[in-house]
Amino acid sequence: MRALIQRVSEASVTVDGNVIGEIGEGLLILVCAMQGDTEANADTLATKTSKLRIFKDDDGKMNTSLLDAGGSALVVSQFTLAADTSRGNRPGFSTAARPDVGEPLYEYFSDKMRALGITVAQGQFGADMKVALVNDGPVTISMEF
Known part of the structure; x- marks a missing residue:
C-alpha cells in the first residue's frame, strides 16, 4: 500500500457540499491499495504510521508519534497515488488495486488505525471529494509497504 x-493542524473532507470527516491536530493520510496488496501490507502501514515520530516534543524536535501526541487521523482513499508517469503526459493507474480489492483494504487500514488507539475520520471511497487541510510544518512523507 502507498x-x-x-502532519496537519486541521483537515476535513467534503462530499456533495457536506463535511463527512474532519480532525484537528493529527495526520491526513492519503492511501492507495496497489495490485497484490493484502491485509498484511495494511497492517504494516498502519503500525508504522501510528509510530512515526513526526510531532514535536517538549523541546520542539520531531520526536513524538501520533499515538504519543494524542492526535487523530483523517484517512482518504487516493487511487492517483498509483500514477505511472514514465510514459507520455497522461498518468496511468493500472498498478492500483481494483475497487473491489481497494475498498476493503482501505476500510481495513482505517479499522487497524482505530484498533491501535487512534481516532479516525474517513473520506468516502470512490467519491469526488474536496479535501481541505492546514499542513503543519509543512511535514509530508510518502511510504509504501
Missing part, C-alpha cells in the same frame, strides 16, 4: 502522510 500512503502520503501530512
